[in-house]
Amino acid sequence: MSELLRRRFRDQIKVLFGNEPKKPAAIAPAAQEIHLYKKGNRDLIAEKLHARAHAVHTNKWRNRRWATLVLANLLFVVSFWLDIQVLEGALTASRFVGFHLIDLNSALQVMLAHKHIINNLLIGTGTVLVLWVIFGGRSFCSWVCPYHLVAEWAEKLHLHLAKKKLVTDQPMDRRLRTVFWLVFAVLALATGYTVFEAISPTGILSRALIYGPGLALLWVVALLVFEVFFSRRAWCRYACPIGLTYGVVGIVSPLRIKYTLEGCFHEGDCRKVCLVPHVLDTVIKGRAVEKEVPIGPDCTRCGLCVDTCPTGSLKFEVKGLSKLL
Amino acid sequence: MSEPKATETNKPIPPSRDRQRQARRRFLRSVLLTGGVFGAALSGYLPIAYAQKKRLRPPGALDEKDFLASCIKCGQCVQVCPVQAIKLADLVDGFGVGTPYIDAREQACDFSCDAVQCILACPTGSLTYKKPDFLKVRPGAKLAEKPILLAKEKDPEPTLNMAERIGVARLTRPESCLAIKGKGYKGPARGADFKGRLRYMQVDRWKPIRVRDHAYDVELCDLCVQVCPVKGAISIETVFAPDGSKRKSPVVHEPCVGCGACEMICPTDLASIEVIPGEGWRA
Numbered sequence: 305m306s307e308l309l310r311r312r313f314r315d316q317i318k319v320l321f322g323n324e325p326k327k328p329a330a331i332a333p334a335a336q337e338i339h340l341y342k343k344g345n346r347d348l349i350a351e352k353l354h355a356r357a358h359a360v361h362t363n364k365w366r367n368r369r370w371a372t373l374v375l376a377n378l379l380f381v382v383s384f385w386l387d388i389q390v391l392e393g394a395l396t397a398s399r400f401v402g403f404h405l406i407d408l409n410s411a412l413q414v415m416l417a418h419k420h421i422i423n424n425l426l427i428g429t430g431t432v433l434v435l436w437v438i439f440g441g442r443s444f445c446s447w448v449c450p451y452h453l454v455a456e457w458a459e460k461l462h463l464h465l466a467k468k469k470l471v472t473d474q475p476m477d478r479r480l481r482t483v484f485w486l487v488f489a490v491l492a493l494a495t496g497y498t499v500f501e502a503i504s505p506t507g508i509l510s511r512a513l514i515y516g517p518g519l520a521l522l523w524v525v526a527l528l529v530f531e532v533f534f535s536r537r538a539w540c541r542y543a544c545p546i547g548l549t550y551g552v553v554g555i556v557s558p559l560r561i562k563y564t565l566e567g568c569f570h571e572g573d574c575r576k577v578c579l580v581p582h583v584l585d586t587v588i589k590g591r592a593v594e595k596e597v598p599i600g601p602d603c604t605r606c607g608l609c610v611d612t613c614p615t616g617s618l619k620f621e622v623k624g625l626s627k628l629l
Numbered sequence: 630m631s632e633p634k635a636t637e638t639n640k641p642i643p644p645s646r647d648r649q650r651q652a653r654r655r656f657l658r659s660v661l662l663t664g665g666v667f668g669a670a671l672s673g674y675l676p677i678a679y680a681q682k683k684r685l686r687p688p689g690a691l692d693e694k695d696f697l698a699s700c701i702k703c704g705q706c707v708q709v710c711p712v713q714a715i716k717l718a719d720l721v722d723g724f725g726v727g728t729p730y731i732d733a734r735e736q737a738c739d740f741s742c743d744a745v746q747c748i749l750a751c752p753t754g755s756l757t758y759k760k761p762d763f764l765k766v767r768p769g770a771k772l773a774e775k776p777i778l779l780a781k782e783k784d785p786e787p788t789l790n791m792a793e794r795i796g797v798a799r800l801t802r803p804e805s806c807l808a809i810k811g812k813g814y815k816g817p818a819r820g821a822d823f824k825g826r827l828r829y830m831q832v833d834r835w836k837p838i839r840v841r842d843h844a845y846d847v848e849l850c851d852l853c854v855q856v857c858p859v860k861g862a863i864s865i866e867t868v869f870a871p872d873g874s875k876r877k878s879p880v881v882h883e884p885c886v887g888c889g890a891c892e893m894i895c896p897t898d899l900a901s902i903e904v905i906p907g908e909g910w911r912a
Binding site for chain 2: 383384392393394396397398399404406407410411413414417418419420422424425428474475476477480483484487488491496497498499500501502503507508511514515518519520522523535538542543
């Protein structure tokens with residue numbers, strides 16, 4: 305990793321905690337050459353139009369992701385309803401054919417509130433930690449969390465209404481999520497009660513699916529209404545401490561999206577579909593510090609940008625795997 | 630978007646009025662969202678602080694405060710219970726969204742699982758055989774001995790591995806108790822619509838059946854004694870009524886673990902015998 309990428313990596317960790325991405329102070333000569341080549345190049349415009357005309361938009365990754373998300377949650381449901389005991393429990397804690405799996409954020413809340421850790425809790429948390437280090441941290445959000453899916457649909461509605469100028473997105477300060485994370489941690493520690501679990505839409509939805517609906521779903525509905533009419537994807541973007549916990553896991557994960565500068569037309573289609581567009585700051589004209597730039601840890605690895613990109617400049621990558629092969 | 634030209638003095642350009650207003654609005658919105666989320670979070674907490682009605686938690690549950698601290702709300706205890714005695718609390722129940730409880734009158738724990746499966750399933754130790762030493766034991770919660778499960782009485786290991794009780798059964802409405810009135814009972818205990826299930830050893834050792842499918846016919850009502858899964862926890866004794874007359878009455882003994890099977894089976898309109906959650910044994 306070059307010094308520039310290392311610096312960017314550090315910046316992206318700050319972005320995860322709520323900093324706004326900055327213009328890079330220095331850019332590698334190889335990348336600068338491409339930036340300069342693209343500047344005012346009229347051929348590029350023709351090329352861009354050509355690429356636009358022939359772009360095939362697929363929903364490959366979205367479909368795979370939705371299928372995985374639905375299957376994972378369905379496995380919980382049928383395990384209980386048909387008593388096949390494959391994946392017992394809910395998203396907060398479960399057992400996959402006997403192996404404990406415990407959600408990192410829930411485990412953290414319990415550890416802080418209860419101040420006592422039993423072996424099963426430790427084993428389950430460790431297993432899940434390893435699992436999401438391998439699979440990309442916040443990929444939990446987009447590939448498993450049931451709230452993510454309903455919020456994605458709510459987002460579609462929001463964008464539809466925004467297009468008709470019926471609603472406007474009200475962005476908020478992203479540092480809020482870090483504040484929430486800290487406050488919920490302190491609350492758990494101080495009150496001895498897992499306060500966040502009471503309002504976690506992930507837990508509420510997961511339990512509603514498995515054990516039947518309850519009035520707690522009203523809170524989830526309230527969140528969705530807020531997101532549709534007021535602020536796009538507000539919970540996932542500005543509030544959810546689960547996202548931040550898995551984001552931290554994503555720092556060390558080898559599975560990520562990689563950006564290739566060369567073919568990119570810098571039109572920003574990817575940033576428009578992205579849940580966390582601040583991680584895609586590198587696609588802005590003149591910002592990429594190297595020819596290839598990995599996307600930061602706050603990325604949920606949802607693959608919407610991969611599907612959307614007309615030039616294939618954004619791709620899934622496992623760090624070090626291409627070197628190995 | 631045009632880049633602002635650098636001024637000769639090289640001072641940073643102050644953001645435009647619009648930008649400032651936007652930033653201010655964004656800040657206010659963020660504060661608003663913070664307030665909203667915390668308000669909601671506290672609404673989840675307050676009912677617990679003010680919970681008036683104590684609920685019966687599953688066997689092996691830590692004391693309420695520790696229980697709420699440690700429960701991860703996954704419902705694995707719900708899944709393993711063979712009689713589905715365990716339910717998860719909802720928002721308005723006011724004792725922790727997603728935490729498990731038992732409504733003994735509707736469906737009590739009768740230890741049909743033999744091994745207290747919910748304790749085995751619990752991933753965080755909210756339900757546990759052995760409490761960590763730093764947690765205090767409620768007065769009267771400690772069982773004198775490991776309770777003997779009648780269903781396993783002849784097994785090499787006949788006990789339920791529990792050290793503490795979750796409550797104690799008490800005759801809360803002696804005036805309606807059929808045994809005290811000297812009455813018998815005929816027919817299914819809780820009517821034809823009752824959905825609860827119990828394991829009847831004489832019917833099927835391994836499979837609990839509907840209570841409504843099991844008709845009783847007794848000269849003197851002793852249903853609570855009949856269904857009690859724990860050895861020596863309840864019996865019909867001769868007692869003296871305040872007027873000096875001899876009566877028969879169910880009497881709860883020290884081995885009672887507070888499962889609530891007696892409350893569930895009690896055939897009077899309102900259960901004459903009820904389990905008091907979290908209660909300790911008083912001689």
